[in-house]
Amino acid sequence: MGSYTESAMDTSGKIPLLTPYKMGNFQLSHRVVLAPLTRQRSYGNVPQPHAILYYSQRTSKGGLLIAEATGVSDTAQGYPETPGIWTKEQVEAWKPIVDAVHAKGGVFFCQIWHVGRVSNKGFQPNGQAPISSTDKPLTPQTRANGIDVARFTPPRRLRTDEIPQIVNDFRIAARNCIEAGFDGVEIHGAHGYLIDQFLKDQVNDRTDKYGGSLENRCRFALEVVEAIVNEIGADKVGIRLSPFANYMESGDSNPEALGLYMAESLNKYGILFCHMVEPRMITVGEKTECPHSLVPMRKAFKGTFIVAGGYDKEDGNQAVAENRADLVAYGRWFLANPDLPRRFELNAPLNKYNRDTFYVPDPVLGYTDYPFLEDTA
Ligand SMILES: Cc1cc2nc3c(=O)[nH]c(=O)nc-3n(C[C@H](O)[C@H](O)[C@H](O)COP(=O)(O)O)c2cc1C
Numbered sequence: 001m002g003s004y005t006e007s008a009m010d011t012s013g014k015i016p017l018l019t020p021y022k023m024g025n026f027q028l029s030h031r032v033v034l035a036p037l038t039r040q041r042s043y044g045n046v047p048q049p050h051a052i053l054y055y056s057q058r059t060s061k062g063g064l065l066i067a068e069a070t071g072v073s074d075t076a077q078g079y080p081e082t083p084g085i086w087t088k089e090q091v092e093a094w095k096p097i098v099d100a101v102h103a104k105g106g107v108f109f110c111q112i113w114h115v116g117r118v119s120n121k122g123f124q125p126n127g128q129a130p131i132s133s134t135d136k137p138l139t140p141q142t143r144a145n146g147i148d149v150a151r152f153t154p155p156r157r158l159r160t161d162e163i164p165q166i167v168n169d170f171r172i173a174a175r176n177c178i179e180a181g182f183d184g185v186e187i188h189g190a191h192g193y194l195i196d197q198f199l200k201d202q203v204n205d206r207t208d209k210y211g212g213s214l215e216n217r218c219r220f221a222l223e224v225v226e227a228i229v230n231e232i233g234a235d236k237v238g239i240r241l242s243p244f245a246n247y248m249e250s251g252d253s254n255p256e257a258l259g260l261y262m263a264e265s266l267n268k269y270g271i272l273f274c275h276m277v278e279p280r281m282i283t284v285g286e287k288t289e290c291p292h293s294l295v296p297m298r299k300a301f302k303g304t305f306i307v308a309g310g311y312d313k314e315d316g317n318q319a320v321a322e323n324r325a326d327l328v329a330y331g332r333w334f335l336a337n338p339d340l341p342r343r344f345e346l347n348a349p350l351n352k353y354n355r356d357t358f359y360v361p362d363p364v365l366g367y368t369d370y371p372f373l374e375d376t377a
Contacts, residue, residue: 004060005138008155009138012247014342015276015313015317015345016031016317016318016320016321017030017032017316017317017320017328017341017344018030018032018315018341018344018345019031019320020062021304021326021327023064023107023272023304024235024245024272024303024304025235025325026063026064026107026183026204027062028064028107028327029061029062029063030060030062030063030341031316031320031326031327031328032063032316032327032328032330032331032340032341032344033063033064033065033066033306033308033327033328033329033330034058034063034064034065034066034328034329034334035066035308035330035331035334036066036067036068036069036111036186036188036240037068037331037334038068038069038079038082038359039054039068039358039359039367040079040080040081040082040359040361041081041358041361041362041363041367042081042082042083042084043081043085043361044081045071045077045081045082045083045090046083046084046089046090046093047083047093047094047097048093048166048363049096050363050364050367051097052096052097052100052184053085053100053368054367054368055067055097055100055101055106055297056100056101056103056104056109056338056365057338057339057372058334058338059100059101059104059105059106060104060105060339060342060359061104061105061106062089062105062106063106063107063109063341064106064107064109064327065101065103065106065107065108065109066109066110066111066186066275066329067083067097067108067109067110067111067182067355068082068083068111068202069082069111069112069113069188069193070082070083070084070085070110070112070113070173071083071084071085071086071111071113071114071173072085072086072112072114072169072170072172072173073086073114073169073173074086074124074125075114075116075124075125075128075130076113076114076169077115077119077123077124078115078118078119078123078130078152078240079115079123079149079359080122080361081361085110085112085173085176085177085180086169086173086176088174088242090176091176091179091180092180093113094110094180094182095179095180095181095295097180098180098182099181102181105234107183107237108181108182108183109182109183109184109238110172110177110180110182110185110186111186111188111240112174112177112185112186112188113188113193113197114169114170114188114193114194114195115130115131115193115194115325116130116131116133116155116167116180116193116194116195116197117130117131117132117134117136117137117138117152117155117194117197118130118138118152118153118192118248119153119155120151120152120153120192121153122155125135128156129153129154129155130152130153130155130156130293131156131157131158131162131166131180131194131354132155132156132157132158132194132197132203133157133158133194133197133203133204133205133210133211134155134157134197134203134204134205134206135154135155135156135157135208135221136154136203136205136225137152137154137155138152138155138248138249140152141248141309144355144358144359145356145359147357150347157206159210160210162211163210163220163223164223165327166194166220167220167224167227168227170224170227170228171185171224171227171228171230171231173185174228174231174232174237175231175232175375177232178232178236180280183236184232184235184236184237184238184272185228185232185236185237185238186238186239186240186273186275187221187224187225187228187237187238187239187240187241189221189239189240189241189262190241190245190277191241191242191247191248191250192243192245192247192248192249192250193244193248193318195220195221195224196242196248196250197244197250198210198211198217198218198219198220198221198279199217199218199221199237199241199250199258199262200251200252200258201217201253201254202246202249202250202251202252203249204217204271207280208347211352214254214257214258214261215261216259218258218261218262218265221239221262222265222266222269225237225239225266225271226267226269227229229269229270229271231243233338234269234270234271234272236272237269237271237272237303238272238273238274238275238306238345239266239271239273239274239275240275240276240277241259241262241274241275241276241277242276242277242281243255243256243259243262243276243297244259244277244279244281244290244292245255245276245277245281245302251365255279255292256292256296256333259276259294259296259297259299260296262274262299263297263300263301264300264301266301267300267301267302267303268305270302270303271303272303272304273303273304273305273306273327274297274301274304274305274306274328275306275307275308276294276297276298276302276305276306276307276308277307277308277309278294278307278308278309278310278311279292279293279294280310281308281309281310284361292339293325293354294325295324298324298325301329302331304326304327305325305326306325306326306327306329307319307324307327307328307329308328308329308330308331309326309327309331311328311333312333313344316328316330330373332353333350333353334349335353335358335370336350336352336353336354337350337370338370338372339372339373342373343373346373348373351370351371
């Protein structure tokens with residue numbers, strides 16, 4: 001495969017990222033996906049009306065959007081003002097947001113999440129310890145602004161007999177997503193949160209059937225997948241994984257083997273997509289060069305393969321043209337450019353993103369005030 005150039009367009013004259021793609025039952029009109037982005041503007045864990053504008057701004061007809069990480073239960077939170085989907089009130093609050101995306105022809109999946117030990121007792125019911133695969137504490141981490149430090153309460157290791165309850169929380173959350181109108185769910189198995197705390201051998205020090213061997217460490221993730229598939233159907237289920245990342249002290253000694261084992265195991269459930277974070281994203285926000293690649297996992301997984309992490313237009317086009325991915329998810333560029341697919345189409349300049357406002361709780365600032373192309377012209 002030669003390297004891709006701007007002139008390598010398909011017969012319709014479209015760049016690879018803007019060609020249509022059939023993902024299961026969904027006819028997507030292009031391949032530029034909104035990556036899940038925590039924005040911390042859901043006061044009291046309830047999605048707010050300002051999210052209607054935010055998500056509808058980022059909707060295009062036939063475009064796929066993945067909603068921000070959304071808690072599955074009252075033990076799932078670790079950050080202020082992140083949304084949940086375990087109460088009736090939260091489900092009702094999501095409905096007008098989902099409706100707005102559908103009204104513009106978007107396909108909308110909800111990312112469901114449990115932070116595990118990336119939390120502290122202030123976020124937990126009755127001030128209890130966060131739950132995890134382990135009781136190993138996480139060392140304090142500098143927050144995204146580079147100044148504040150997040151502190152974590154040492155976690156409580158889940159007993160073997162408690163794990164089915166957590167699997168069940170994911171199952172109910174998935175059902176709630178469908179009730180809220182979402183087209184499907186993305187299970188958050190990435191970035192050092194609960195599922196990743198089981199997957200990675202740097203964290204998981206269990207001696208029961210959920211720890212030790214690769215197969216055992218993947219058991220919890222696959223039980224969550226199976227429960228959700230049985231609840232809402234495999235055609236509505238995706239999962240996000242970051243085998244190579246060591247974010248939140250969740251590294252693995254053999255990320256290739258982990259990624260491949262998961263890709264192959266997921267085939268048994270016939271899920272819709274696997275969304276993998278590029279190895280170059282060692283942390284959530286910094287891109288580094290590295291020799292690893294997701295191609296073996298892409299080849300192993302039979303469904304739609306989504307990649308994310310440090311993509312711009314050029315290398316997104318290249319990934320699609322070289323068949324290294326079906327779809328490319330964009331985080332920061334989509335955050336700052338509500339009309340990102342259109343800007344790609346017109347080869348227009350992009351708005352710069354402002355890290356300082358990624359997580360501020362403001363309903364407008366750094367949220368719905370990034371200009372559209374028409375506004376800047
Ligand atoms: C503000 C912000 C919030 C994020 N929130 C989430 C999240 O809720 N769930 C998730 O899986 N990844 C999250 N990420 C990671 C992004 O989805 C994406 O993988 C990352 O930004 C790298 O892609 P990019 O280079 O296109 O931005 C977040 C990243 C940023 C910058």
